[in-house]
Amino acid sequence: xxxxxxxxxxPVYEQIVEKMQNLILQGVLEPDTQLPSVRALAVEIxxxxxxxxxxxxxxERRGFMYTVKGKGAFVSYNEELLDWxxxxxxxxxxxxxxxxxxxxxxxxxxxQGLENKEE
Amino acid sequence: xxxxxxxxxxPVYEQIVEKMQNLILQGVLEPDTQLPSVRALAVEIxxxxxxxxxxxxxxERRGFMYTVKGKGAFVSYNEELLDWxxxxxxxxxxxxxxxxxxxxxxxxxxxQGLENKEE
Amino acid sequence: xxxxxxxxxxPVYEQIVEKMQNLILQGVLEPDTQLPSVRALAVEIxxxxxxxxxxxxxxERRGFMYTVKGKGAFVSYNEELLDWxxxxxxxxxxxxxxxxxxxxxxxxxxxQGLENKEE
Amino acid sequence: xxxxxxxxxxPVYEQIVEKMQNLILQGVLEPDTQLPSVRALAVEIxxxxxxxxxxxxxxERRGFMYTVKGKGAFVSYNEELLDWxxxxxxxxxxxxxxxxxxxxxxxxxxxQGLENKEE
DNA sequence: GTGGTCTAGACCACA
DNA sequence: GTGGTCTAGACCACA
Numbered sequence: 001x002x003x004x005x006x007x008x009x010x011p012v013y014e015q016i017v018e019k020m021q022n023l024i025l026q027g028v029l030e031p032d033t034q035l036p037s038v039r040a041l042a043v044e045i046x047x048x049x050x051x052x053x054x055x056x057x058x059x060e061r062r063g064f065m066y067t068v069k070g071k072g073a074f075v076s077y078n079e080e081l082l083d084w085x086x087x088x089x090x091x092x093x094x095x096x097x098x099x100x101x102x103x104x105x106x107x108x109x110x111x112q113g114l115e116n117k118e119e
Numbered sequence: 120x121x122x123x124x125x126x127x128x129x130p131v132y133e134q135i136v137e138k139m140q141n142l143i144l145q146g147v148l149e150p151d152t153q154l155p156s157v158r159a160l161a162v163e164i165x166x167x168x169x170x171x172x173x174x175x176x177x178x179e180r181r182g183f184m185y186t187v188k189g190k191g192a193f194v195s196y197n198e199e200l201l202d203w204x205x206x207x208x209x210x211x212x213x214x215x216x217x218x219x220x221x222x223x224x225x226x227x228x229x230x231q232g233l234e235n236k237e238e
Numbered sequence: 239x240x241x242x243x244x245x246x247x248x249p250v251y252e253q254i255v256e257k258m259q260n261l262i263l264q265g266v267l268e269p270d271t272q273l274p275s276v277r278a279l280a281v282e283i284x285x286x287x288x289x290x291x292x293x294x295x296x297x298e299r300r301g302f303m304y305t306v307k308g309k310g311a312f313v314s315y316n317e318e319l320l321d322w323x324x325x326x327x328x329x330x331x332x333x334x335x336x337x338x339x340x341x342x343x344x345x346x347x348x349x350q351g352l353e354n355k356e357e
Numbered sequence: 358x359x360x361x362x363x364x365x366x367x368p369v370y371e372q373i374v375e376k377m378q379n380l381i382l383q384g385v386l387e388p389d390t391q392l393p394s395v396r397a398l399a400v401e402i403x404x405x406x407x408x409x410x411x412x413x414x415x416x417e418r419r420g421f422m423y424t425v426k427g428k429g430a431f432v433s434y435n436e437e438l439l440d441w442x443x444x445x446x447x448x449x450x451x452x453x454x455x456x457x458x459x460x461x462x463x464x465x466x467x468x469q470g471l472e473n474k475e476e
Numbered sequence: 477g478t479g480g481t482c483t484a485g486a487c488c489a490c491a
Numbered sequence: 492g493t494g495g496t497c498t499a500g501a502c503c504a505c506a
Contacts, residue, residue, distance in 0.1 A: 007314075011307050011490060025222050048491040085222065090229055092215050096208050101236050103144050103204065108234050110209055115227050117220050130496060156478060167498050172480075180299075188368050189478055189505035195364075249481060263460050275493060286483050291495075308490035308493055323460065327453050328467055334449050339474050341382050341442065346472050348447055353465050355458050368505060405506040 135174035
């Protein structure tokens with residue numbers, strides 16, 4: 001389900017959050033499906049349960065899953081989440097462009113050739 | 120000269136690096152100008168000299184300043200550095216766009232209205 | 239694992255960098271092996287953890303190790319690093335030879351008898 | 358007579374020593390010629406007299422000049438000094454080759470193409 | 477005075 | 492436990 005990249009410098013829990021989030025947004029994990037338990041996932045990716053727990057809490061806070069006591073964690077996808085993600089991506093691009101502005105680097109020049117997905 | 124943002128979660132030394140770098144790239148600090156001494160800057164922004172030292176070392180490593188032992192630190196700007204920065208900004212935008220691709224979010228839609236600096 | 243030479247005038251952190259680097263290039267420390275923790279090595283060679291930390295950061299920057307937060311530091315050797323080291327050694331010899339040229343000292347004379355390792 | 362390189366990372370006094378030494382070994386400064394006074398040279402290269410003094414002391418220690426109280430400093434060249442310099446260069450090359458040995462890098466490979474001065 | 481290194485120890489996020 | 496950052500202060504070579 002999830003493969004960690006040990007050469008990635010980001011914290012493990014952040015990698016889990018990002019990967020789970022993408023699986024949900026992409027529809028690979030469908031709404032109301034049950035997710036693996038904290039312990040099961042920890043074993044699967046051989047990491048500490050604390051780390052998985054931290055990732056799950058963050059995903060719940062962001063609205064990507066809900067937990068039912070005694071039953072487990074479930075996917076909670078809805079259209080709003082994709083919008084939320086779009087906003088997030090857009091803000092990250094804006095942050096970069098703001099930096100460019102400060103250095104008097106032309107925005108169009110920077111974005112040139114990036115409008116379309118390369119395949 | 121430099122104002123720290125205590126709400127910023129990044130380490131202090133990183134904020135110093137980024138701000139000095141921008142001042143140099145913007146031409147506010149001109150080549151061969153002497154920079155404030157490690158101790159002077161530490162007092163000015165009320166931080167520890169070691170922290171400023173760490174920032175200065177990183178700036179030297181990146182080619183933004185050079186150091187003459189016993190005399191001080193001096194600005195060492197050249198055109199290549201701006202190109203290097205442009206590459207860096209471009210790569211950061213590409214990383215965001217790659218994420219968008221994975222979620223089937225349209226690139227043009229995401230970039231809409233960002234081509235020009237808002238004023 | 240590492241023995242410091244207190245007669246060596248170079249800074250302690252530089253000696254650590256050089257020795258670890260050699261152990262990695264020689265293959266004594268194999269890729270993905272875990273390195274001693276900052277604190278453990280500091281105790282072993284009776285120096286300050288900050289000094290070891292500085293050495294580890296430099297080794298990471300040079301590509302000889304990678305760090306997983308909360309887990310530790312690991313060896314990250316690849317062939318390119320040895321090539322890089324060869325270039326470095328060659329350049330240092332060239333610098334000496336250039337000095338010799340300026341004094342009209344014959345290169346061959348200087349290099350005589352050095353082509354083969356003494357055993 | 359001497360031009361300092363401010364982008365050179367070595368200490369100023371070391372640059373002075375090296376440059377004076379080369380001028381003497383090359384015969385540009387002839388034996389028993391009077392050298393500029395500490396103060397005169399300090400003004401000429403706009404540095405601190407302490408720095409020139411340190412360089413002169415080192416040159417005297419190495420046998421490249423002698424001082425006559427009340428008169429000044431004089432060049433003291435003799436054949437032995439060139440031999441001394443050759444030994445010095447040779448030792449520096451040997452140090453590099455010893456490093457190569459430790460990494461199992463072939464000496465001949467490293468020295469290939471360096472036997473003759475490029476022009 | 478100036479940068480560079482180091483000690484001794486604290487605190488934090490992460491696992 | 493592990494790396495990363497930081498404080499407060501010392502000492503050194505160099506100018």
